[in-house]
Amino acid sequence: MSDSILTVAYLTAAILFILSLRGLSSQETAKNGNLFGTIGMFLALLVTGGAVVATGLKGVEGVETANSDFLGFGLLAGAIAVGAVIGAILSSRVAMTSMPQLVAVLHSFVGLAAVLVGIGSYVQVGAHHDPAHLVETWIGVLVGGITFTGSIIAFAKLDGKIGSKPLILPGRHALNGLMVLGAIGLAVPFIQAEGSTGLLFLLIMTGISFVLGAHLVMAIGGADMPVVVSLLNSYSGWAAAAAGFMLSNDLLIVTGALVGSSGAILSYIMCNAMNRSIWNVIFGGFGADEGAAPAKGANEPQGTVTKTTVEETAELLKDAKSIVIIPGYGMAVAQAQHPVYEMTEFLRKQGAEVRYAIHPVAGRLPGHMNVLLAEANVPYDIVLEMDEINGDLPETDVVMVIGANDIVNPGALDDASSPIYGMPVLEAWKSKVVIVLKRSMSAGYAGVGNPLFFKDNTQMLFGDAKDSINKVVSSLRS
Amino acid sequence: MIEGERRVALEPEAVKALVERGFEVLVEAGAGAEASYPDKQYAEAGAELLAARKDVWSRADLIFKVNAPTELEGGEHEADDLGEGKTLISFLWPGQNPELLERLAARKANVFAMDKVPRISRAQKMDALSSMANIAGYRAVIEAAGHFGSFFSGQITAAGRTRPAHVMIIGAGVAGLAAVAAARGLGAVVSAFDTRAAVKEQVESLGAKFLEVEFEESGDGAGGYAKVMSKEFIDAEMALFREQAPKTDIIVTTALIPGRPAPKLILADMVEMMRPGSVVVDLAAEQGGNCELTVPHEVVVKHDVTLVGLANLPSRLPTLASKLYARNLVNLLDEMLDEDDNLNLDLDNEVIRGCIVHKEGELLWPPPKIENPSPPQPKPAKAPEVKAVAEETAAPSAVPNFIFVSLVVAALVALGIYAPTDFLQHFTVFLLACVVGWHVVWNVAPALHTPLMSVTNAISGIILIGGMLLVGVGQLSLAMILGLVAVVVASINVAGGFLVTHRMLKMFRR
Numbered sequence: 001m002s003d004s005i006l007t008v009a010y011l012t013a014a015i016l017f018i019l020s021l022r023g024l025s026s027q028e029t030a031k032n033g034n035l036f037g038t039i040g041m042f043l044a045l046l047v048t049g050g051a052v053v054a055t056g057l058k059g060v061e062g063v064e065t066a067n068s069d070f071l072g073f074g075l076l077a078g079a080i081a082v083g084a085v086i087g088a089i090l091s092s093r094v095a096m097t098s099m100p101q102l103v104a105v106l107h108s109f110v111g112l113a114a115v116l117v118g119i120g121s122y123v124q125v126g127a128h129h130d131p132a133h134l135v136e137t138w139i140g141v142l143v144g145g146i147t148f149t150g151s152i153i154a155f156a157k158l159d160g161k162i163g164s165k166p167l168i169l170p171g172r173h174a175l176n177g178l179m180v181l182g183a184i185g186l187a188v189p190f191i192q193a194e195g196s197t198g199l200l201f202l203l204i205m206t207g208i209s210f211v212l213g214a215h216l217v218m219a220i221g222g223a224d225m226p227v228v229v230s231l232l233n234s235y236s237g238w239a240a241a242a243a244g245f246m247l248s249n250d251l252l253i254v255t256g257a258l259v260g261s262s263g264a265i266l267s268y269i270m271c272n273a274m275n276r277s278i279w280n281v282i283f284g285g286f287g288a289d290e291g292a293a294p295a296k297g298a299n300e301p302q303g304t305v306t307k308t309t310v311e312e313t314a315e316l317l318k319d320a321k322s323i324v325i326i327p328g329y330g331m332a333v334a335q336a337q338h339p340v341y342e343m344t345e346f347l348r349k350q351g352a353e354v355r356y357a358i359h360p361v362a363g364r365l366p367g368h369m370n371v372l373l374a375e376a377n378v379p380y381d382i383v384l385e386m387d388e389i390n391g392d393l394p395e396t397d398v399v400m401v402i403g404a405n406d407i408v409n410p411g412a413l414d415d416a417s418s419p420i421y422g423m424p425v426l427e428a429w430k431s432k433v434v435i436v437l438k439r440s441m442s443a444g445y446a447g448v449g450n451p452l453f454f455k456d457n458t459q460m461l462f463g464d465a466k467d468s469i470n471k472v473v474s475s476l477r478s
Numbered sequence: 479m480i481e482g483e484r485r486v487a488l489e490p491e492a493v494k495a496l497v498e499r500g501f502e503v504l505v506e507a508g509a510g511a512e513a514s515y516p517d518k519q520y521a522e523a524g525a526e527l528l529a530a531r532k533d534v535w536s537r538a539d540l541i542f543k544v545n546a547p548t549e550l551e552g553g554e555h556e557a558d559d560l561g562e563g564k565t566l567i568s569f570l571w572p573g574q575n576p577e578l579l580e581r582l583a584a585r586k587a588n589v590f591a592m593d594k595v596p597r598i599s600r601a602q603k604m605d606a607l608s609s610m611a612n613i614a615g616y617r618a619v620i621e622a623a624g625h626f627g628s629f630f631s632g633q634i635t636a637a638g639r640t641r642p643a644h645v646m647i648i649g650a651g652v653a654g655l656a657a658v659a660a661a662r663g664l665g666a667v668v669s670a671f672d673t674r675a676a677v678k679e680q681v682e683s684l685g686a687k688f689l690e691v692e693f694e695e696s697g698d699g700a701g702g703y704a705k706v707m708s709k710e711f712i713d714a715e716m717a718l719f720r721e722q723a724p725k726t727d728i729i730v731t732t733a734l735i736p737g738r739p740a741p742k743l744i745l746a747d748m749v750e751m752m753r754p755g756s757v758v759v760d761l762a763a764e765q766g767g768n769c770e771l772t773v774p775h776e777v778v779v780k781h782d783v784t785l786v787g788l789a790n791l792p793s794r795l796p797t798l799a800s801k802l803y804a805r806n807l808v809n810l811l812d813e814m815l816d817e818d819d820n821l822n823l824d825l826d827n828e829v830i831r832g833c834i835v836h837k838e839g840e841l842l843w844p845p846p847k848i849e850n851p852s853p854p855q856p857k858p859a860k861a862p863e864v865k866a867v868a869e870e871t872a873a874p875s876a877v878p879n880f881i882f883v884s885l886v887v888a889a890l891v892a893l894g895i896y897a898p899t900d901f902l903q904h905f906t907v908f909l910l911a912c913v914v915g916w917h918v919v920w921n922v923a924p925a926l927h928t929p930l931m932s933v934t935n936a937i938s939g940i941i942l943i944g945g946m947l948l949v950g951v952g953q954l955s956l957a958m959i960l961g962l963v964a965v966v967v968a969s970i971n972v973a974g975g976f977l978v979t980h981r982m983l984k985m986f987r988r
Contacts, residue, residue: 017937018914024930025921027986034929034983037937038976045972048943052950076949079962080942083969090970091978099928102978106935109971113964117944120960124948132901233931240938245904247944253904254911259934261915266927303600360924367927374985381988385924456599 009047010251016040017255021262027380044251049076096375097332100158100229100364107232108151114144114239115206121246123196133246134191140242141202142183145209146216147235153217154228158364164222172219179212225364227270234263266366273360275412275423305441308459310468313435314475317347320397323354324389326426327373329363330403330438334465337376340402343473344378355382357389357426359407386426396431401452402465403437409450418448434458437465484512484796485803487542487568490523492804496811497524500819504534513796535559540821542807543568546578560585563838565821567807569593569606572835572843573737579835586839588823592806594843596832604810604829608652609802610792615656615732617791618759619645622728623664625777625784627755631665642667646689646722648743648768649732650677653761657730658686666728671718673707691718716745723748731768732761744769754782763787929982936975942968
């Protein structure tokens with residue numbers, strides 16, 4: 001009977017998780033969605049905890065459980081409490097600009113947990129070791145391990161602890177291939193081993209998966225982190241699903257599938273937005289295009305740029321009826337989103353229409369710019385996606401590009417030799433005037449020159465973005 | 479100084495720019511007075527004001543002027559004050575003033591003509607002809623409105639309806655387009671004519687109608703100028719104007735051909751056909767006028783039509799005209815400065831070569847003919863190439879897709895044959911969940927992708943269950959310890975994930 005309650009509870013939890021994701025289809029329903037997810041989680045944990053405390057959980061067959069499990073219960077409660085407190089502290093302290101790092105760290109925890117649960121269930125006294133089960137364990141640990149170390153490296157790259165330049169070892173594809181083959185190959189003796197004697201193979205494979213995960217992500221440049229993090233999101237889901245197979249737990253399987261598909265979709269969107277194939281991404285390397293030397297298009301932009309001042313910028317903005325702001329990660333780095341909003345508010349009060357245009361890969365995480373703008377109190381209905389606003393740019397009086405480079409590069413549309421050719425971009429140059437805020441004329445992450453800066457209707461406002469915008473605001477107010 | 483000229487070659491902002499570049503700036507006292515730039519502003523910008531004109535000529539190495547040096551009272555000539563080795567930059571019209579050129583040559587100075595800056599896109603910021611033409615076109619419409627007896631825009635008032643004025647602009651160059659824009663701004667119904675087909679798009683983008691002649695001859699000459707048309711074309715053009723004249727209230731003509739007298743486009747009979755009270759503004763008056771009846775420098779009324787033959791319209795907006803002219807000058811000067819801000823007359827520089835008239839007295843104008851490019855035609859050739867590349871990359875992906883699908887089918891079949899039943903049950907759940915996940919997540923708003931990631935992190939903390947199962951079974955053991963660690967770590971995810979999602983979602987507001 002307790003089994004049926006468990007099943008029903010898990011079913012409810014799964015439905016609540018699905019509803020939670022569905023709630024994210026709009027800002028209005030999103031908060032409820034989060035609530036559903038929380039309820040579902042509580043339900044699942046409560047019921048599982050209850051079942052564990054009571055005897056004979058079917059999750060691990062044929063094992064006798066000790067009757068008084070208050071030791072186990074106490075330890076569990078303690079462990080959950082510790083984890084919850086740490087999680088609460090992390091979530092309340094993290095700056096929105098560091099969200100990518102937090103997300104990466106959380107992925108690594110899921111990976112780690114999958115590895116531990118996999119190994120743990122293997123060494124468990126009396127564990128059932130049929131081949132299907134063993135394969136599931138193997139997969140769970142493999143994917144979990146890759147996710148674990150891959151996410152740690154992603155975190156380090158995002159946080160600047162490791163350089164963003166990709167680490168291209170000679171023969172890296174062969175190295176990766178070797179590791180994968182090794183991981184698969186070792187499965188054979190593992191499966192054939194009696195009882196828990198295959199532990200050594202499992203541990204070796206775990207080690208390989210750690211190295212593989214780290215190596216794969218080390219070989220990816222900092223600019224591609226949005227795709228990497230989405231991919232790791234996906235992997236963490238598959239790891240959880242594999243653990244679910246291993247433990248014959250449908251809730252784990254369903255949740256893992258939800259998370260896995262979510263990450264896969266985000267990765268696909270990111271890849272499309274960067275014009276890279278997803279197969280290329282999955283197999284780790286980004287092809288010969290990603291080299292040590294910054295790639296150059298055949299047509300390096302010629303000419304001079306027109307410099308402008310904060311006063312002239314303020315003048316242009318004052319006279320403009322429609323303004324679009326294109327933020328890039330540079331704006332977040334400069335912490336300029338708050339003064340940018342101050343400027344937006346001022347201009348809107350003057351009767352101008354101000355909107356933001358977000359490119360799918362702006363920022364270091366999908367949807368990152370939206371969160372940063374929300375944090376700066378920007379109302380979300382003036383924050384538009386690239387597809388929604390690109391068509392309006394020709395009628396826009398002023399476009400301000402703040403800390404963004406590749407996402408407004410016209411070379412992506414018409415220069416077939418450019419490394420970013422084919423990537424959809426925000427067509428800023430079609431507006432009447434473009435003002436680019438940049439620290440200097442250095443190239444962006446793709447290392448490509450940007451013809452936008454040399455166009456006749458483009459003016460460059462050099463300097464730190466936050467500083468410049470603050471000055472523009474005071475100039476507007478005077 | 480030419481009679482009636484109100485512009486000044488440098489205004490205070492430009493003086494500041496020059497001072498920043500390390501120049502000493504001398505200004506003739508009162509030079510900017512008629513352009514609303516009092517001496518005080520010049521002084522504040524860092525200029526030294528000199529009461530005597532001659533002092534400016536003698537002390538300065540580089541002299542900026544609006545108009546070419548002219549004869550003064552008493553038989554003297556401004557050019558005589560130009561010292562040897564000095565540099566003069568002003569409007570010059572070298573093709574029309576051979577005597578002036580001789581006089582200047584004798585001075586053994588460097589002379590530049592602002593009206594000869596090449597009409598290439600790089601030099602647009604130095605092109606004074608364009609900046610002045612822009613102003614002239616606008617002013618032409620203002621003059622027309624000032625002499626016209628009605629509104630430009632149509633209105634419905636209690637006292638009755640007024641119909642909008644019909645304005646025809648002849649010549650859609652810089653001045654013509656500025657006139658189109660100004661007339662549209664005042665609410666008139668505007669049509670424009672030009673022999674060059676390339677400007678049709680520009681005219682229409684300003685909201686005006688492009689008048690066309692039923693004739694297959696392109697008027698596009700070199701350098702974006704029009705060329706002289708054949709007689710047949712001109713006849714057709716005249717027929718068009720005759721057709722339009724009775725319907726048009728305002729005509730602004732701007733047709734010029736470099737080096738030749740202005741073409742006669744509005745003939746006497748057409749003026750007679752126009753309604754009484756109509757206005758013709760002839761921007762080509764100084765070159766003879768596009769209208770037969772124009773009297774240069776005057777406003778006259780003939781056949782009840784007001785004919786405005788005023789010249790030098792930019793001078794009537796002296797504040798703006800001076801500002802733009804000064805900008806052109808400073809930009810041209812920048813072209814002539816090397817990295818150390820020293821004057822370097824590099825004859826390989828297309829712009830400098832184009833507008834230099836004398837170098838130390840040696841005549842260098844006109845420059846050797848370079849085929850000036852016309853405005854680029856739209857490039858249809860490139861598009862098919864791009865398409866071909868795109869299609870090439872699209873086609874190969876069909877093959878991997880097919881392989882992928884076959885592999886999946888093979889795998890499913892293998893599973894069906896070999897896998898144990900409970901695995902298949904779980905696998906069913908797995909696949910269905912993937913499908914649900916796919917559909918649900920595609921609906922997530924892109925703006926919420928970051929909260930999506932944090933929520934999925936939170937729910938993947940469900941792996942906590944696995945840890946729980948390890949802990950709750952049996953005595954203290956390796957499995958239990960591993961399970962405990964897994965529980966701690968997964969709890970971080972659950973708490974952290976949901977809390978940070980909540981924090982982010984709270985921030986979104988309308």
